[in-house]
Amino acid sequence: MxxxxxxxxxxxxxxxxxxxxxxxxxxxxxxxxxxxxxxxxEQQLERTFKFKDFAQALAFxxxxxxxxxxxxxxxAILTEYGKTTVNWWTHKIGGLHRNDFIMAxxxxxxxxx
Numbered sequence: 001m002x003x004x005x006x007x008x009x010x011x012x013x014x015x016x017x018x019x020x021x022x023x024x025x026x027x028x029x030x031x032x033x034x035x036x037x038x039x040x041x042e043q044q045l046e047r048t049f050k051f052k053d054f055a056q057a058l059a060f061x062x063x064x065x066x067x068x069x070x071x072x073x074x075x076a077i078l079t080e081y082g083k084t085t086v087n088w089w090t091h092k093i094g095g096l097h098r099n100d101f102i103m104a105x106x107x108x109x110x111x112x113x
Contacts (some may be wrong), residue, residue, distance in 0.1 A: 004105035
């Protein structure tokens with residue numbers, strides 16, 4: 001994960017390959033706290049982060065939003081009392097790209113700091 005969190009996202013084209021097979025297994029091992037989920041037929045990375053209260057969850061949501069804007073790569077974020085759930089996937093290709101794993105690692109880094 002240390003390697004992923006230092007990387008920047010690359011511009012993704014609609015014909016970019018999805019992460020699959022052995023590459024998917026390897027990438028998942030680099031972000032072990034993230035679950036592989038399928039929503040509306042698209043694979044996504046999902047993680048719920050726990051906080052003491054709504055204010056902390058909202059502050060983290062803003063940090064993730066700022067990160068997303070800086071990379072022009074945007075997740076689904078659900079903010080609730082004491083938790084924030086983040087889903088990363090690449091809308092343009094309808095599944096997972098290396099960018100999603102980079103952003104998951106960088107989201108973990110935000111949570112750790």
